[in-house]
Each structure stands twice: as C-alpha cells, then as structure tokens.
Amino acid sequence: GGSGSGGTVYAVDGATGDVSWTADVANGDHSAPTITPFGIVVAYACFQVFALAPADGGLVWHHDTSCSGGGGRTAAYFDDRVYARDGGTGVVLHAASGGNASSFTSSVMPAFSGSSGYFLEHGTLRARDLGTRDALWSFAGDGTLVSAPVVINKRVFVASSSGKLYVLQTDTGRRRKTFSLGAPFVTPDEHNAVVLTDMNAGAGLLAVPASGRLVVFR
8 A cells, every 4th residue: 555646555466576456545544455355455544444356456345434534554354344443443344345334442453263352442451242242351451551462372462561461361361471571562553654563473473573672472
C-alpha cells in the first residue's frame, strides 16, 4: 500500500519484482494487506475497508462510510470475519461480503484461538467468546500492557511498556511465566507510522521488539 494523491495498493511479482497490478483505495496509509480466502483486505481510517481480487486487484467489496481520513491499521482475519480497527474501536465484517457482523474494542490487533478472541481493552487483556461476546477472563498485568497479544500452543503472550512479557493460559488467563525484556516494550503506533512493529512468531521462535533491542524466545 502507498499514499500520495489518494491511495494505491500494489501487487508485486515475487520472482521478478515487476508490478502485476495496482488498485485505487481511500488514502492508502500505513495499513498492511491481509490475505483472506475472499480477497486481499486493506483497512483505512473511518473504517474504509476494501477487499481486492488477488488475480487482478478488482474490487470484491468495499465497506464504505460517511467519512475518510489519513492513516490506517492492519485488519485481522479469523473464521470468515474481518476485524478492522480505527483508534480503540473496531468493526467485525463478513469476509465474503463486507457486511457488518458486530463490533469490538481493542487498541491493537486482536488474537484468536478456537472460539475465543483476545482483545487489549484500555490496557486490560480480555478473552471473549466470539459467539456471545461475553468476557471469559481478564488480565491487567502491571497496568502497562501495550502489545498486541500472540497465541501459540494454548498460551497467550502479551508485553508491557515496563519491559515485561507475560505468558498466560488461553482458557483461564492464569499466568504461567513472566520474563524481563531488559528494556521497555515500545507501543506500536500504526496510525502515525511511528512504530509499526509488534511481536511475531514463526519457526518455533517468538520475536519481541523492545527499546534498542530484539529479544527472541525459543
């Protein structure tokens, strides 16, 4: 995604680096594309959300609203739903059609496992039943939780600006371990593109960015 006069999503050939297609979108700032079975989803300010066809960038659907603005936040996809955020609020859209399904509260990208979602709501991590939206448990840590949660093997990982990494049990929220990162975890700021990075996992590793360092857990 890129911005200038309006916004553009670019598809780039992974083998050659050639631009395969482009698509016009509202503003185009900061939001990274999210791959779903129904299209490539990009989400921008005021819940301007687009789903584009992978083959040619054709518009599959557009969740249009009465406003627009600069900035955007990467959407999450889970169980045929798209979770789009703007500030601390969010809308849940049907991934096939873009129609409204429900809403949620989270200052960062939520995580999911089974029938539960994990949302950072005003500094408190809450597990919610995705069907009823009821809270299953909550965890405030030391009161400075700022990272997006990550779920790995029935454990939820969440970091604080004080430099702690908490490991919680997905079903109960019980704290299993606490690690010191040796430096504050830096709050991600997708809207202003100050800090776009957050925790990530792959190949049996969890990478946690902190101020001036990257801490990797096996």
